[in-house]
Structures are given as structure tokens and as C-alpha cells.
Amino acid sequence: MSDTHLLICGNSFNDVDRDRLSTAYPAVYVDAPADMAALESGLRASMRAVAFKGHTPFGAEAMDLFPQLGLIANYGVGYDAIDVGAASARGIAVTNTPDVLSDDVADLAVALMITQARTMIRGHAHVASGRWATEGEIPLNRKVSGSTVGIVGLGRIGREIADRLAAFKMDIHYTSRSEKETPGWTYHNDVVSLAGAVDFLVVALVGGPDTKGQVSREAIAALGPRGVVVNISRGSTIDEGALLDALEAGNIAGAALDVFENEPNPDPRFLKLSNVVLQPHQGSGTVETRTAMAELQLANVAAFLEGRDLLTQVN
Amino acid sequence: MSDTHLLICGNSFNDVDRDRLSTAYPAVYVDAPADMAALESGLRASMRAVAFKGHTPFGAEAMDLFPQLGLIANYGVGYDAIDVGAASARGIAVTNTPDVLSDDVADLAVALMITQARTMIRGHAHVASGRWATEGEIPLNRKVSGSTVGIVGLGRIGREIADRLAAFKMDIHYTSRSEKETPGWTYHNDVVSLAGAVDFLVVALVGGPDTKGQVSREAIAALGPRGVVVNISRGSTIDEGALLDALEAGNIAGAALDVFENEPNPDPRFLKLSNVVLQPHQGSGTVETRTAMAELQLANVAAFLEGRDLLTQVN
Numbered sequence: 268m269s270d271t272h273l274l275i276c277g278n279s280f281n282d283v284d285r286d287r288l289s290t291a292y293p294a295v296y297v298d299a300p301a302d303m304a305a306l307e308s309g310l311r312a313s314m315r316a317v318a319f320k321g322h323t324p325f326g327a328e329a330m331d332l333f334p335q336l337g338l339i340a341n342y343g344v345g346y347d348a349i350d351v352g353a354a355s356a357r358g359i360a361v362t363n364t365p366d367v368l369s370d371d372v373a374d375l376a377v378a379l380m381i382t383q384a385r386t387m388i389r390g391h392a393h394v395a396s397g398r399w400a401t402e403g404e405i406p407l408n409r410k411v412s413g414s415t416v417g418i419v420g421l422g423r424i425g426r427e428i429a430d431r432l433a434a435f436k437m438d439i440h441y442t443s444r445s446e447k448e449t450p451g452w453t454y455h456n457d458v459v460s461l462a463g464a465v466d467f468l469v470v471a472l473v474g475g476p477d478t479k480g481q482v483s484r485e486a487i488a489a490l491g492p493r494g495v496v497v498n499i500s501r502g503s504t505i506d507e508g509a510l511l512d513a514l515e516a517g518n519i520a521g522a523a524l525d526v527f528e529n530e531p532n533p534d535p536r537f538l539k540l541s542n543v544v545l546q547p548h549q550g551s552g553t554v555e556t557r558t559a560m561a562e563l564q565l566a567n568v569a570a571f572l573e574g575r576d577l578l579t580q581v582n
Numbered sequence: 583m584s585d586t587h588l589l590i591c592g593n594s595f596n597d598v599d600r601d602r603l604s605t606a607y608p609a610v611y612v613d614a615p616a617d618m619a620a621l622e623s624g625l626r627a628s629m630r631a632v633a634f635k636g637h638t639p640f641g642a643e644a645m646d647l648f649p650q651l652g653l654i655a656n657y658g659v660g661y662d663a664i665d666v667g668a669a670s671a672r673g674i675a676v677t678n679t680p681d682v683l684s685d686d687v688a689d690l691a692v693a694l695m696i697t698q699a700r701t702m703i704r705g706h707a708h709v710a711s712g713r714w715a716t717e718g719e720i721p722l723n724r725k726v727s728g729s730t731v732g733i734v735g736l737g738r739i740g741r742e743i744a745d746r747l748a749a750f751k752m753d754i755h756y757t758s759r760s761e762k763e764t765p766g767w768t769y770h771n772d773v774v775s776l777a778g779a780v781d782f783l784v785v786a787l788v789g790g791p792d793t794k795g796q797v798s799r800e801a802i803a804a805l806g807p808r809g810v811v812v813n814i815s816r817g818s819t820i821d822e823g824a825l826l827d828a829l830e831a832g833n834i835a836g837a838a839l840d841v842f843e844n845e846p847n848p849d850p851r852f853l854k855l856s857n858v859v860l861q862p863h864q865g866s867g868t869v870e871t872r873t874a875m876a877e878l879q880l881a882n883v884a885a886f887l888e889g890r891d892l893l894t895q896v897n
Contacts (some may be wrong), residue, residue, distance in 0.1 A: 370725065370727035370750075371727070373727070374700065374725075374727050374750065375696070375702075377692070378692075378693050378696035378697055381689050381690070382697060382702060385689065385690055385864070385867075385868070387694075387697060387861060388703070390861040390862055391859055393862050394848065394852075394853075394861065394862050396853075397850075399845075399848075399862045403846070404846075404864070407867050407868055407869045408867060408868055408869070409869065409870070410868040410871055411686075411689045412685035412686070412688070412689050413685065430749055431749045431750060434746045435689065435746060436685070530714075531714040531715045531718070531719075532714070533709060533714075538709075538710055538711075544706055545705075545710055546702060546705040546706065547714045547720055549700070549720060549723070552700075552719070552720070552723060553700070553723055553724050554724065556725055
């Protein structure tokens with residue numbers, strides 16, 4: 268088994284993606300980091316790379332099981348499950364799969380916004396149930412084009428969202444680590460100021476401890492009764508209790524969410540609301556993009572095992 | 583009653599819009615053109631303008647009830663319910679409410695396309711029902727950005743749709759009465775050729791007899807098994823029987839429709855399909871836009887009754 272250098276970790280890998288990896292390199296598979304300690308110690312000593320997918324924490328203790336580990340190749344752009352500080356301290360490189368998923372996530376963000384504002388979930392049910400004929404028209408809803416949007420985090424994905432919304436003649440505001448070269452767009456220092464200026468607040472932050480709760484109770488209050496929250500980043504970026512309180516009380520107009528604090532079991536309070544659009548964390552969930560993500564993950568594994576430069580290292 | 587020159591016709595007017603008209607000018611109201619003959623003849627003789635809303639035919643016979651009629655002011659951009667030829671022959675001007683609704687209709691078209699491709703109706707139900715926790719992820723779906731779209735009819739609304747989709751890096755193809763100055767976009771002479779070249783076919787034609795069935799059985803066949811039909815124009819523009827046959831047989835991938843041949847009672851075959859997104863003809867259905875449409879209709883009535891130039895005459 269000394270030629271088996273690759274560990275595949277994550278029960279959310281589908282068969283095609285697992286096969287792609289294990290066809291390329293002899294590999295062993297575990298469901299989650301918690302299962303790593305059960306691997307035989309000689310096998311663990313031979314492991315040089317982990318191909319990882321999932322949201323369960325991958326911390327220092329798991330890393331220390333593999334004395335030769337040099338790469339954790341994450342499937343996905345968000346690598347908040349991996350303790351990158353611990354990896355760096357051990358000389359372990361971490362890679363992710365950016366860019367290839369930005370289009371899909373931005374597409375979903377735009378559709379979430381319009382679907383919420385134009386009450387399209389209700390509209391579909393109205394027709395599909397036959398109620399259109401018996402009950403007449405649905406209530407008038409809300410115009411999207413020409414309104415004001417605030418992008419929380421103008422990184423790769425935030426920028427893709429903003430570029431699309433500019434074509435809807437929207438007034439673009441944003442927060443970011445630093446002001447960008449974006450003539451006509453308005454930079455804000457903090458999320459509360461941003462929320463106070465816009466109709467739609469679209470969250471496109473990275474996950475992890477640094478951004479936890481950045482869309483705070485105060486920011487949600489600043490958004491006001493016409494405000495709509497759209498989140499395609501991580502559930503952790505929003506104070507979810509504050510969001511639910513505001514939605515239930517009508518202190519904001521609605522929300523359209525692809526991500527939640529507790530996936531795949533979102534707070535049941537969400538399920539009783541009529542002013543929300545809910546998606547099962549499927550921002551990158553297209554055949555085309557998931558294939559591209561798997562190929563980029565494999566390309567990072569291959570580069571490492573064959574001594575070439577990594578493609579998308581994050582540390 | 584000789585100072586009552588305005589007839590309001592259409593039971594789809596809401597109270598606010600009716601009040602706006604009848605506050606501006608003394609007016610009488612009927613539900614539909616079929617009720618016009620019952621008006622007292624002296625009253626009919628005083629009528630100079632009709633403010634019309636609806637999809638029931640307004641033909642020559644109804645026009646001849648009003649010897650002094652000079653204006654039919656339609657609420658909506660589509661005036662296919664009105665026999666414009668008969669109006670012109672009688673010296674009756676017809677106006678509509680273009681432009682003010684183009685943004686809303688284009689927004690809905692883009693959202694319909696993404697909602698269908700990204701299976702968002704299913705995604706919402708998956709979360710809202712709690713099935714995400716018990717059944718896991720939904721199947722991967724389909725990337726929108728970067729794909730090829732065909733716009734059937736590059737008029738005002740078609741152009742707004744295309745401008746938005748260009749921001750999704752889509753390859754834009756179109757049909758139109760004549761080729762447009764649109765560098766990088768591809769003109770087709772006919773809908774069959776267009777359908778054969780694209781992934782998404784978005785119908786943005788005007789209604790009426792000239793465009794009836796223009797998206798033919800042959801065009802739907804040319805679209806092929808990856809093809810998706812989006813319609814925000816009029817149900818009449820598509821051979822609906824051919825569309826239903828193709829959807830049921832899987833000969834195309836899906837459809838996202840705001841309009842139907844038989845509204846508000848669409849063919850029940852639509853209600854059994856899982857590859858469709860259905861909306862109750864709400865393309866312009868926002869508070870902002872319906873107010874703008876009502877104001878433009880009233881502005882045309884006012885211009886006519888006060889002897890000024892009409893704002894948006896169509897004949």
C-alpha cells in the first residue's frame with residue numbers, strides 16, 4: 268500500500284467524482300475527518316494528499332494523523348471547514364476551487380432576488396393548483412430593475428453578481444476589504460451603513476470565524492421594512508436569529524436564502540414564513556460546474572503529487 | 583350627462599385605477615365590450631374616449647355604438663384584443679402603454695429562465711417540506727451563464743431581455759422584422775433556424791393574428807432535447823399543443839411560461855408537468871409598473887380630451 272498517497276474524505280462526493288480521483292491515483296476513502304484515526308498507521312504514514320469535500324471540521328488533530336501530509340485539496344471555493352492556520356503551521360498546502368463556480372452562484376443570487384420580489388413561488392403554486400381560474404390574479408408585487416442593491420463582500424462572486432445587476436439598471440453599493448475601482452458604485456465602510464442605503468442586501472462573503480454574524484441584528488434593523496436579504500455565501504455570515512425575528516415581525520420585507528446555519532436542517536421557523544425563498548445550498552449545483560470543480564480539485568492533487576506548482580493555493 | 587365623454591371598460595381594472603380615471607373625468611363603467619350596447623343611446627353619443635383593459639375582443643361592432651368615439655386608450659403594451667384596423671378605418675386613435683413595463687417583463691423573463699434551469703421550484707419545496715434533511719441533496723441541474731439564447735422578436739422588451747442576458751455572458755441570437763445594429767449578436771431569418779441554434783428560446787413577440795403560432799411545431803422540434811422555451815409575450819405566439827406534446831415526451835427539456843392560450847384556465851396538461859415553471863401572466867404585475875401604466879393611459883385620455891398630441895399612439 269506504500270504507493271497509495273491519496274485519501275478521499277467526504278460522504279458528499281458522488282460516485283463520478285470519487286471514481287475520477289481514485290482512477291487517477293490509488294486512493295482510500297473515509298466519510299469524514301472523524302474516521303481518519305481508524306485507518307491503519309502504515310497507511311496513514313504513506314498519505315501525502317487529502318481530497319476533501321464537506322462542511323464537517325478538518326482540524327489539527329486530524330492533520331497530525333498523517334506525518335507526510337502536504338496537501339489538503341478542498342472541493343468548493345469555501346474552505347471554512349479546514350483549519351487553514353493549523354495546516355500552514357504544519358507546512359500543509361490548502362487549495363480550493365474558485366472561479367469555476369462564480370457564474371452559477373451569481374446566477375442563483377439574481378434569480379433568488381427576483382423570485383422573492385416578484386412572488387414567483389406563490390405565482391407558480393397559484394397556476395399549478397388551478398387557483399388562478401377560481402381566485403383571480405395574485406397581488407401586485409415589487410419592481411426589481413432600477414432599485415438599489417448592496418453587495419456585502421465584493422470578491423469574485425460578489426463582483427459577478429454586481430456585474431449582472433448593473434444590467435438591471437440597479438444602483439450598486441458594496442462593502443469590501445478595500446474600496447474597488449468601480450466608477451459609479453458606492454463603497455461603504457460597514458454593513459450597517461450599507462444596509463441602511465439599499466433595498467436588497469446580497470451577502471457574498473467568505474465563511475469562517477472572521478465573517479461570523481457580520482450581517483448583524485443592527486444591520487438587519489437598518490435594512491428596514493422594504494428590505495430583502497439574499498444569502499448565497501454561508502449561513503454563518505448572518506445573525507440568523509435576528510433575521511428570523513425580523514422576518515416574523517415584518518421588520519424586513521423578505522429573504523431569499525441558499526445557505527443556513529444548520530444544513531441540511533434549517534431552523535424550522537424558516538419553514539413557516541411566506542416571505543422567503545429557500546434553496547438547499549445549490550449555488551454551484553449544476554452538472555457543468557460540479558464537473559469543473561472536481562477537475563480543478565484533481566488538477567491540484569496531480570500537481571502536488573507530480574511536483575508541479577499548485578493551481579489555486581489559499582495559504 | 584353630455585359632459586361625460588369617458589367610458590371605462592374592463593373588469594380587471596382595480597379600484598385605484600378606476601378611481602384615478604373617474605376622478606379625472608366624469609365617466610361611466612362597463613365590465614366588457616359586450617356590455618356597451620346596453621348603455622343608453624344619448625350617453626353613447628356623448629362618448630369620445632374609451633379607457634380599456636382586458637383580453638376580451640373589442641371589435642368594429644362595439645366601436646360603431648359610439649358615433650363620436652375618437653380614442654381607445656389601452657392599458658398594457660399588447661393591444662391584440664382591439665381591432666386596430668377597424669379603429670383606423672373609423673378615424674379612432676388607439677394608444678397603449680409601452681416602455682414603462684419593459685423592465686418588469688424582462689426581469690421576469692430572466693428569472694423564469696434561471697428558475698427553470700436551476701430547478702428552483704423543486705429546490706424551494708425540498709427545503710420548505712423538510713425533505714432536505716431526510717432525503718439529501720436535489721439532483722444537479724443546469725448552468726445558465728455562458729449558454730446560448732434565442733430571442734424571438736427583438737422589440738422593446740426583447741431588447742431589454744437580451745441586454746440583461748448579455749451580462750450573463752450568453753451568446754445572443756434573435757429574430758426580428760429586420761436585422762438590428764447589435765454587434766456580436768446573431769440574426770436569424772426564421773424561428774426554426776433560431777431554435778436550432780440555441781439552448782433557451784425566449785418569446786418576446788407582439789400578440790395578434792400576425793404572430794399566431796409563430797413558434798411552430800417545427801420550431802419546437804428544432805429546439806431539441808436540451809432546449810427550454812420561455813414565454814412572456816402572449817400564449818397565442820406558440821403552438822401550445824405542440825409545446826405540450828414535446829414537454830410530455832421529453833423532446834425538449836422544459837418551459838417557463840407567464841402566458842397561455844386559455845387564461846386564467848391554462849390547459850390542464852401543463853399542471854401535471856414537473857419540467858415547467860408557471861406564472862399567472864404577471865409580467866408587468868408590480869405596484870410601481872401598474873401605477874405607471876395607469877398614469878400613461880390617463881395621460882393619453884387627457885391629451886385627447888384636451889386636444890393635445892397623444893403620447894403613445896399605435897395606429
